[in-house]
Amino acid sequence: MTTTLILLPGLLNDSRLWRHQARTLSAGREVLFADLTQDDSLSAMAERVLAVAPRRFCLAGLSMGGYACMEIMRRSPERVERLALLDTTARPDLPDQTQRRLDAIGIAKAGGFDKIMPTMLPNLLCAKSLADAAITTLAKDMARTVGRDAFVRQQTAIMGRPDSRESLASVRCPTLLLCGAEDALTPLDRHQEMAALIPGSTLVSIPDSGHLAPLENPDAVTGALLRWLEE
Numbered sequence: 001m002t003t004t005l006i007l008l009p010g011l012l013n014d015s016r017l018w019r020h021q022a023r024t025l026s027a028g029r030e031v032l033f034a035d036l037t038q039d040d041s042l043s044a045m046a047e048r049v050l051a052v053a054p055r056r057f058c059l060a061g062l063s064m065g066g067y068a069c070m071e072i073m074r075r076s077p078e079r080v081e082r083l084a085l086l087d088t089t090a091r092p093d094l095p096d097q098t099q100r101r102l103d104a105i106g107i108a109k110a111g112g113f114d115k116i117m118p119t120m121l122p123n124l125l126c127a128k129s130l131a132d133a134a135i136t137t138l139a140k141d142m143a144r145t146v147g148r149d150a151f152v153r154q155q156t157a158i159m160g161r162p163d164s165r166e167s168l169a170s171v172r173c174p175t176l177l178l179c180g181a182e183d184a185l186t187p188l189d190r191h192q193e194m195a196a197l198i199p200g201s202t203l204v205s206i207p208d209s210g211h212l213a214p215l216e217n218p219d220a221v222t223g224a225l226l227r228w229l230e231e
Contacts, residue, residue, distance in 0.1 A: 004030045005030070005060065005229070006058070006059050007022070007031065008062070009064070010065055010087070012146045013065075014146060020219075025229065035048065039157060041157050044157075045157060047075075057080065060086065061084075063088050063186065065086075066087070067157075069083060083176070086178040087186050090163070090165045090190070090193065091165065091190065105151075113151065117143035124211045126181075126209055126216060128216075129208075135215050175201040177191040177201055178203075178204045178221065180210045180211060180216060180217070181208070184211065188205055191205075204224045206221055
């Protein structure tokens with residue numbers, strides 16, 4: 001039976017976030033990309049993924065995609081063979097984080113959507129990646145493709161996410177926690193916290209990477225995911 005891997009993107013990302021990983025991981029596997037642009041709640045995102053997923057599958061998500069993964073694990077843990085949470089956190093927003101999201105939604109609705117990703121990049125990327133035009137151009141293009149309306153829906157879903165720390169203790173499938181070593185948004189200690197909650201999980205720190213590790217150090221991320229799938 002062919003293994004199916006479903007990849008969930010982060011805020012303002014599309015399937016190109018995973019293009020390097022998909023090329024390698026699709027050898028002998030079915031790789032699917034989840035659509036997280038249509039819904040304004042994690043519950044709806046999770047149900048959309050589960051509706052198109054096979055009976056059993058492996059699941060990986062980055063940042064917002066990780067939040068959706070945790071929601072899927074609360075709803076249908078028996079369907080997930082393996083779980084990978086990348087550059088994400090089990091904690092809910094703090095009030096100041098929620099306010100920044102509301103401010104960004106206000107800017108986007110007022111006609112300033114194209115300014116959003118350029119202002120986000122210093123927090124998303126490590127210094128080395130920030131100087132790489134190919135990476136920054138792709139990040140901006142993914143954001144334009146996702147678009148303003150989907151951005152508002154995604155931010156609304158993110159703001160409404162629950163505290164997932166208690167539910168992570170019930171995860172029983174092989175689990176990878178992966179973090180860019182220079183991730184300023186969801187730093188290593190957030191992944192150490194999740195690793196301590198999930199029995200038998202594996203923690204990997206990726207050098208020369210910030211919050212978008214699959215783009216910033218694709219070889220290292222692909223290698224970690226391949227080991228997770230084959231262990």
